[in-house]
Amino acid sequence: MGPRLFGGHAIAQALLAASATEDGARLPNSLHAHFLKAGSSAHPVRYSVTSLSSGRSFAVRRVDGFQDDRLIFTMTVSFHIAETGYEHTSPAPFPLDIDTALAGLEKWRASDDQSASIPIVERLQKRPIEIVPIDPGVLFGSQGREAKTAVWMRMRDPSGADPMMQRALLGYASDMMFLRNALLPHGIRPGSDTIQAASLDHAVWFHETPDFDQWHLFATESPWAGHARGLNRGHFYDLEGRMIASVSQESLMRPRTHDRKDVK
Structure with missing residues (x-):
């Protein structure tokens, strides 16, 4: 992917790190990431997970990514239990x-x-x-x-x-x-x-x-x-x-x- 750390790589790894704090009853319903500094694909990223909230239906985790002790990435992940409710969706804009x-x-x-x-x-x-x-x-x-x-x-x-x-x-x-x-x-x-x-x-x-x-x-x-x-x-x-x-x-x-x- 080149010398720079690919953003999608950090997103996927951070999502898996956050999921390690869950027991599987809740799955991610959203994530919001900020790329703070350019990362290197040649060096590992250390992810730190903080629990921001844990309710009966939802939980939120923050994941911070570090390279060489520099904060390069932060992401919040929301988890939600499976529920039923009203549904609608827009059709695909292409065949x-x-x-x-x-x-x-x-x-x-x-x-x-x-x-x-x-x-x-x-x-x-x-x-x-x-x-x-x-x-x-x-x-x-x-x-x-x-x-x-x-x-x-x-x-x-x-x-x-x-x-x-x-x-x-x-x-x-x-x-x-x-x-x-x-x-x-x-x-x-x-x-x-x-x-x-x-x-x-x-x-x-x-x-x-x-x-x-x-x-x-x-x-x-x-x-x-x-x-x-x-x-x-x-x-x-x-x-x-x-x-x-x-x-x-x-x-x-x-x-x-x-x-x-x-x-x-």
Whole structure:
């Protein structure tokens, strides 16, 4: 994932650390994370869990992540028992058709339009989560586009049925292919040396238990950017059309200058 600690990695590990304080009767219904300093992927992160509240239905834990005794990350996690109540959901904004997306990706790979995107695609192939964009030209291109797209995601290897682990995997995946939504209208490619980009904060609301051995559609959009920040929102849907989780993130998207050292 590169020299910097991937935000989704910290989210997943912190979620598992918080769950170690629970007996399994409650599962995470939401998390809210702040990335305070850039972490290194070459060094371990020590997580400290604090109990903020424990009620009959809900519990809240705070998880602080340290590297070399520096606080680099903090996250609160809410746990909730299983309950029944009123239900409604919004439908997926894109067709739930993974076969068409797979065929489109193969066609794009064989085209002349993807030569500049080969490094990005190769990096994606090394990740533990398989990613299939519904429109590779939009996701990997350098032309200004509408700040709205979607990707299909699933684990490359079997991950098991543990509901806590499945939430951790979704938390990991929720920070992938997300920040770039705010870059789409400006024709900026991820990894461009013209911009300093990083996740600032990140929130996930778990509506159902995912099964990340199966395909999930991550439909995303960016309704706003300004003041060197961008707002990203998204929803995960399974193949049956159930909304599995909702995600929101504010990201840094600061134009680089040559007369100063960029810092977060």
